[in-house]
Amino acid sequence: MKKVGEVVLLWLLILFIQNAAGEGYSPPGKPTNISCRSPEKETFTCWWKPGSDGGLPTTYALYYRKEGSQRVFECPDYKTAGKNSCFFSKNVTFVWVNYNITVVATNSRGRAFSDPVDIDVVYIVKPNPPEEVVVNVTEDKDWPFLQVSWKPPKMADTRSGWITLFYEVRLKLENKNKWEEVSAGQRKTLQIYSLRSGGTYEVQVRCKPDHGFWSEWSPSSRVKVPEYFPQERSMWILIVVFAAFILVIFIWMVYMNFHSVKRYLLPPVPGPKIKGIDKQLLKSGKSEDIFSSLVVSDFPPTTSNYEDFLVQYLEVYVPEERELIMDEGKDLQDDSFKTENSTCDNDSGRGSCDSHTLLTDKGGGDKEDGQQSDQEGSQAEADTKSQEEALEEELLACSHENLQSSNISNEKEKVKSWPSLFSPLPQYSLSPVNRPNPPKTGQQHCLSDSLFTPNSMPSYFTQPGPSTRKGFRSNYWECSFDHKQSHPLHPQSAAHEHLQAQNDLNTAHVDYMGAPLDVHVLNVRPSEYVEVQRVSVEDGVLLHPISPSQEDSRTLSHQTEDYSRVRMVNNDNGLLLLQRDAIEEEKSMCPYQEDVVSRASITPTLQNSVTGINTALPILDEMAASGYIDTATMFGLPTH
């Protein structure tokens, strides 16, 4: 029983399978994807995709119908183009004609028609790939490049113009994945540059008709680029030149600013500058010597001669005298001039020296009176002689006092002595001490005027107000005057002024600010004038002549334009006024002056007409009109 059952079951199964198989047969599926291509516009091929075959052998047939005709043709060649294809030869290919193509799949169960497709041969052109692709590596001065050449596909008739092809080349390195495409137009050759040294390239070419599809890529052509060094000489040359240029500029800049650079990089180390210490001594390392040198014997200053510390200089311009007696009495000069009014100097302008206003202020009216009485000076001159002496004494005293006081107060000032000074008045040298601190107030009014040498007087000499008469000069003068002739001076304000003027002149060159003035040689233009500031309009200095008569004559004669230059100041406080060379009248005083000179121990170098006023006041010739006293040097009141 079991056996029968099994047999039946088995037979049923077989039947079932058979049935199943038999019912699986079906008409074939519809062919799809009919595509046709023409490689040269002379023939074309159509391919289709068959559908399911329904389990039965299925045959495919392609039928086509040409435009304008109902006649149906079948594909003439199913084999040439492979399976599921139809090849239309030249005989059956017509251009500019629509083909209506249908593929029919047939099997025992039925047939299936594909969707018809309309094609025109001219629109489906897809040429074959270019042929005979040749790639050469061309050596060109160490710059190799690829020379690619090809031929159009054989089938395509480009010669007659039936087909117009455009080409495209692509290449890549062998081990890379990126292609580089280059269009070549209608040409059949191409050069490719910028190759990698030693690389292997693959080159492919394809083509496309003017209205059609791109062909397939040609098979790769491999080529190896030889090793070469991209000697970009031009670039290196440019770099080298540029660097050299930069270097040259840099060196030049450093050279131009060598010192500043050096200073910046290596700041100067201040060396030891201890007075008395020798660097070499330090280096030698002898301690005893070093320490001994440190000890300054004369410090602190023990001497009471403070004059030693104050050096004052007066610049005296002597127009004619060439030589300044520098050597003589330098010490004296130092003594006498060290404390001179430094407010005035040759370099200063008009305002640097004691001006008449300053003088008036300082005098507290004395000068004013003096100035006012400038014209009256002649009257007062009568008594000048005695007054001069008093003045002289006063000056001396004053100078001493001033010197002491000035030493303390005016240590800063360094006044150079006038080289031309014969005998500097110590009091004169000291008197400028009276100047008020700070000296910068410029209270000294110089008597100098524009006639002074163009040496600019220190600008700090301002025109002080009446209250600031206490400039050097004024102080100097007034002090001297006051001391000498306290009251007698009053009536003789002119003398005051003269003296002051002289003093101013003398001290004009004093470096008010403390900077040492250069000793002026007589060769310098000798026209230093001291401007006597007066309260009166007149700015002139009445120089009291030594003798009243002389004075008068002098004053009268000099009222207009005479200048008296303070030639020097002798030790005896002699005031030596040098008269202007131009003024001949003054020369008349020469003999008198000479006496003065001699008394003042004037060196015979005096050449010019030195109107020396032996006495303080009388010596001073007044250049009334101009009011300027040309005091070439410090004047010294000659001591009688």
Place this chain on the structure above:
Amino acid sequence: MQQKSEKRQLGQRRNRLRTCRTDKRTMAQRRISGGKLFITVVYLVAMCRAVPVNDLLDRASQRSDKMHSLSTLLTQEMDSHFPPYGRMQMPRPADCHTSALQTPNDKEQALQVSESDLMSLARSLLQAWVDPLAVLSTSAITLPHPSKSSISSKIQELQEHSKSLGDGLDILSGKMGPSAQAISFLPYTGGTDLGQDRVTILNKFNFLLSCLRRDSHKIDSFLKVLRCRAAKLQPELC
């Protein structure tokens, strides 16, 4: 646009050629003084030789190429939105109005046609499309199509190309002899109205565009064949 500039160049050159020829005749008729005439003749000869036929054909073929490209784009644009089934259902329209012109059907036939005939064919075809293009242009404005603006602009461009190409071919044909100047008259009888309903209009429009595409391709092919025939000195092009 590149096409426009090339059109202009071609047109200018052809104008130059035309003026050159007309000037020649007028000069001969006027009987100007001897010296002047001589100089003028020399100048004109120089001018006439300024543009070689080779170059003219090259320019012409480039312009025809552009025309065909435009028409291809037009058909593609139309098909992108036009439902294909609609086209299938409608009966195929009648043949193009230029089908009466006998043109070669394959390469052998085409290569056997003489240059003059080729030129004549090209010119005839070109002339035959002047009116239809105008119809297309007017219809494109109101075309029930989403891309009608683009289509309209392309058609206008086509018209320009066609005009300039026609002028150039006139000059060229003048150089090639009287047979080249013969133009077959191919009237367009479709009327200005493409239809009433949307489908009809679109169908007709499509049909016209397909005819244009083919004819432009014919013109282009003929001119390119002519070009290669004339380019004896430049074999690399062909």
